[in-house]
Amino acid sequence: MSKIQCISPIDGSMYAERPVADAEQVATLFARSKTAQHSWAQLTVAQRCEFCSTAVDAMVSMKERIAQELAWQMGRPISQGPGEVGGLEERARHMISIAEASLQPLDPGEKPGFVRKISHEPLGVVMTIAPWNFPFMTALNSVIPALLAGNTVVLKHAANTLLVAERIQDAFDKACLPEGVFQHIVLDHSTTSELIGSGNVDMVCFTGSVGGGKAMEEAAAGQFIPLGLELGGKDPAYVRADCNLSYTIENLADGAFFNSGQSCCSIERIYVHESIHDELVAGLATVGQAYVLGNPLEATTNLGPMISPAAADFVRKQVADAVAAGAKTHVDTSQFTLDQPGSAYMAPQVLSDVTHEMSIMMDESFGPVVGVIKVSSDDEAIALMNDSDFGLTAGIWTEDLDAAERIAPQLETGTVFMNRCDYLDPALAWTGVKDTGRGCSLSAMGFDALTRPKSFHFKTSTD
Incomplete structure (x- = not known):
């Protein structure tokens, strides 16, 4: 069984090691996610907000532990670790606060004899592939809004910050999130590419290098799924x-x-x-x-x-x-x-x-x-x-x-x-142009990237 190692930049020692999920584990996890999505989407936005808010509370309560683990995993000074938690809290709570208004159906205006609206429908199973440099904030940029919009989420985190995915899982478990709604998985690059092209993923949110973004596009070729790509800057x-x-x-x-x-x-x-x-x-x-x-x-x-x-x-x-x-x-x-x-x-x-x-x-x-x-x-x-x-x-x-x-x-x-x-x-759209990638996260516009429009065109009079 192959394993992923987190090598600490402090002293070059192995800080954590986890086995890569095998094909059977991957299939089971995504089947669970797909099944859970149907019932999760039936909850009200307010109910989904409550689960996410409780999970954020749990992450905030782990602030000291998170600071120490970040220092070991990616070298962030322990004095600055709490800032990561403050950032994730600011972003998550803002998205929670605007979710109900942002996900309300759009009213195109009154037309006699008709009822019309455009709803925000969840995409299904969203896979977030998160980087190590701001590992909680970048992950939750998509994880929280995706869940609020009615999607289920699978998080694959960078090898350098393996424990971040586990802490986020701990937080959602403490919030008693229904089984299968949020899950994390350990994968290598080749298995990740195979998974994206398998038909089990309805959207990929990736933050990483330009080369990584190109790999995402190649893996998703022919799947017709949306990709959110934030690929860096100068x-x-x-x-x-x-x-x-x-x-x-x-x-x-x-x-x-x-x-x-x-x-x-x-x-x-x-x-x-x-x-x-x-x-x-x-x-x-x-x-x-x-x-x-x-x-x-x-x-x-x-x-x-x-x-x-x-x-x-x-x-x-x-x-x-x-x-x-x-x-x-x-x-x-x-x-x-x-x-x-x-x-x-x-x-x-x-x-x-x-x-x-x-x-x-x-x-x-x-x-x-x-x-x-x-x-x-x-x-x-x-x-x-x-x-x-x-x-x-x-x-x-x-x-x-x-x-x-x-x-x-x-x-x-x-x-x-x-x-x-x-x-x-978090009140503004986070997006880029050129090789920085494509897509949008956070703000009210961030929900548009994690949903699809569905039009309702009802003729009420047949006279």
């Missing part, structure tokens, strides 16, 4: 001369370095007006130099290891290649003794004199590094921000709301921020 920031510079520096540093830069919407490239370029770079470097890189189980650590030595070495190579091509580094990494080739621990870095010919400005880094380019105008910044294969979020730092409202529509991205970054507001 998110830009534009800093105008009229910004609040001290606030901007603090905000951008957090957006670039939090979670070791391992966020699809972290700031990976900055375009700043030439008049404040040097101040911004110096400020970012000062903040980066002050980070405490270390064991995430220690309370003083605010920058833990990346997910693996290979991930850290990839970013180190991007930095080295940029420097070889003329870029300049501004953080003295020699003071971070854990940052060594072959180590998962990587210090933050700020680079200037970078260009779009460099990987560091074009390819997703997913690490604690950011490149800075000076610009002379809004138009130049817009052109550079749009020069990317990705389009998840973009941020504008300015005190001029009119300028932000003029620039924002020209940016090829799913979300435009002003004076903030690396944040997801």
Whole structure:
């Protein structure tokens, strides 16, 4: 029997190991899910909300345990672990609060002699394939709304965060969710692909790499099922001369370095007006130099290891290649003794004199590094921000709301921020363009992706 291992980035030890489900177990689990969906869909939205709300309560009660397990599984400093729980709670409770209104049938307007409406029908069995970097929040982006809409859900979590699926299962079990409505499963990549193409899945919600998204499309070919694909980003920031510079520096540093830069919407490239370029770079470097890189189980650590030595070495190579091509580094990494080739621990870095010919400005880094380019105008910044294969979020730092409202529509991205970054507001649609993927989660629009419309066209008069 093959097994999936979770290797801790703290020390390279095996933290957890679970067997991969075999064909019989997969068939049994999905049969149970399909059977449960019919009765689950018959409940009122209010009843489904109650189950989900109780499950969220259970997850919140596990906050300390979750923080420690996240530190071991993916390197998040234990002091920051509760923030993951706060984020999942914010998102889940918002979706619960809007579910009844969002799932009400649409009324196309009165027409004499007819009764007409469009209902939101559940799709059936939704499979969520979740990543390791924000493992609870990304999973629940689809799990909670899918359940509220009347679907049943099967969660397959990343190998790096195996225990997250088990904690979510624990929470739904504590909520006494009917059997088969939410289940988790451990699969390898090949078995997952076979499953998606088997006809047992009615929708796939995937968060991961572009390569992973392409694999999802190939696996689902001919099944005619919807795919929700969030495939990452190379998110830009534009800093105008009229910004609040001290606030901007603090905000951008957090957006670039939090979670070791391992966020699809972290700031990976900055375009700043030439008049404040040097101040911004110096400020970012000062903040980066002050980070405490270390064991995430220690309370003083605010920058833990990346997910693996290979991930850290990839970013180190991007930095080295940029420097070889003329870029300049501004953080003295020699003071971070854990940052060594072959180590998962990587210090933050700020680079200037970078260009779009460099990987560091074009390819997703997913690490604690950011490149800075000076610009002379809004138009130049817009052109550079749009020069990317990705389009998840973009941020504008300015005190001029009119300028932000003029620039924002020209940016090829799913979300435009002003004076903030690396944040997801559950009241707004979370979506992207280009290689970031397709689909929409959260907000009232998120329910549309997890349901299908059904029209009712009743003629009441036959005279």
